[in-house]
Amino acid sequence: MTAAASLPAAAAGTFRLGDTVIPRMGFGAMRITGQGIWGEPRDLEEARRVLRRAVELGIQLIDTADSYGPEVSERIIGETLHPYAQGLLIATKGGLTRSGPNGWHANCRPEHLTKALEGSLRRLRVERIDVYQLHTVDPQVPFEESVGALARLREQGKIRDVGLSNVSVEQLRQARKIVPIVSVQNRYNLTTRRSEDVLVECEKEGIGFLPWSPLSASALATEGSPLLQAAKRHSVTPGQLALAWLLHRSPVMLPIPGTSSVKHLEENTAAAAVKLTPEEVRALE
Numbered sequence: 044m045t046a047a048a049s050l051p052a053a054a055a056g057t058f059r060l061g062d063t064v065i066p067r068m069g070f071g072a073m074r075i076t077g078q079g080i081w082g083e084p085r086d087l088e089e090a091r092r093v094l095r096r097a098v099e100l101g102i103q104l105i106d107t108a109d110s111y112g113p114e115v116s117e118r119i120i121g122e123t124l125h126p127y128a129q130g131l132l133i134a135t136k137g138g139l140t141r142s143g144p145n146g147w148h149a150n151c152r153p154e155h156l157t158k159a160l161e162g163s164l165r166r167l168r169v170e171r172i173d174v175y176q177l178h179t180v181d182p183q184v185p186f187e188e189s190v191g192a193l194a195r196l197r198e199q200g201k202i203r204d205v206g207l208s209n210v211s212v213e214q215l216r217q218a219r220k221i222v223p224i225v226s227v228q229n230r231y232n233l234t235t236r237r238s239e240d241v242l243v244e245c246e247k248e249g250i251g252f253l254p255w256s257p258l259s260a261s262a263l264a265t266e267g268s269p270l271l272q273a274a275k276r277h278s279v280t281p282g283q284l285a286l287a288w289l290l291h292r293s294p295v296m297l298p299i300p301g302t303s304s305v306k307h308l309e310e311n312t313a314a315a316a317v318k319l320t321p322e323e324v325r326a327l328e
Contacts (some may be wrong), residue, residue, distance in 0.1 A: 105120065
């Protein structure tokens with residue numbers, strides 16, 4: 044394999060997530076499941092090729108969750124990539140359960156999180172999760188109890204680092220009083236920036252920010268728009284330009300675009316090499 048610095052994912056620089064320095068472009072493994080993030084993928088062999096190709100492209104952060112499938116994404120990752128390449132981080136999440144293709148339900152009770160973690164360890168074929176993230180905030184469970192459960196599992200050696208998802212600045216600060224937090228995964232893209240204050244907090248504290256749903260560029264890709272104009276100048280797609288903007292937006296930004304196609308994976312990863320001018324960044328913002 045080519046030296047990591049020459050691989051596409053490394054083109055946008057690196058970030059220290061916990062104790063590991065990784066390229067800032069990651070991969071989200073939600074879509075290697077069936078339609079509606081439910082059940083088995085339509086093409087299992089293509090899903091496996093996507094995972095292998097992600098590693099070949101220099102990606103060192105793969106994000107998944109026990110609710111993707113459910114259990115399908117984690118299982119395919121474990122079957123395909125274990126034993127894991129040195130430096131490859133597998134981040135997973137617990138706290139959401141499923142009742143069908145469109146059914147997502149919070150369950151962040153400590154006993155559920157403990158059971159969910161054990162299942163993730165088994166499917167991923169590891170004794171310790173690199174980054175285990177609380178998938179959501181459960182309004183039926185005190186937040187400190189959910190985070191406290193992850194802190195105890197970390198003390199037991201079953202979690203290396205703890206992350207959060209879908210949290211506010213206040214919740215991030217509250218969690219950090221209980222356990223060190225290395226990452227936050229909130230929705231953020233060119234059209235949805237409600238977590239701007241959370242991103243600023245992550246920048247201040249050196250916490251990785253994983254934007255979920257990082258693309259969402261189609262609404263802005265109208266004829267004559269700054270997005271489409273910049274994409275044409277760089278000979279890339281609007282989606283690639285949207286990913287490039289995220290990487291330029293903040294040094295703690297760790298995009299994890301997902302796909303079930305090798306071709307689309309390669310396209311997404313190539314966005315790491317797109318260099319935007321300050322004027323282009325301002326126009327997009």
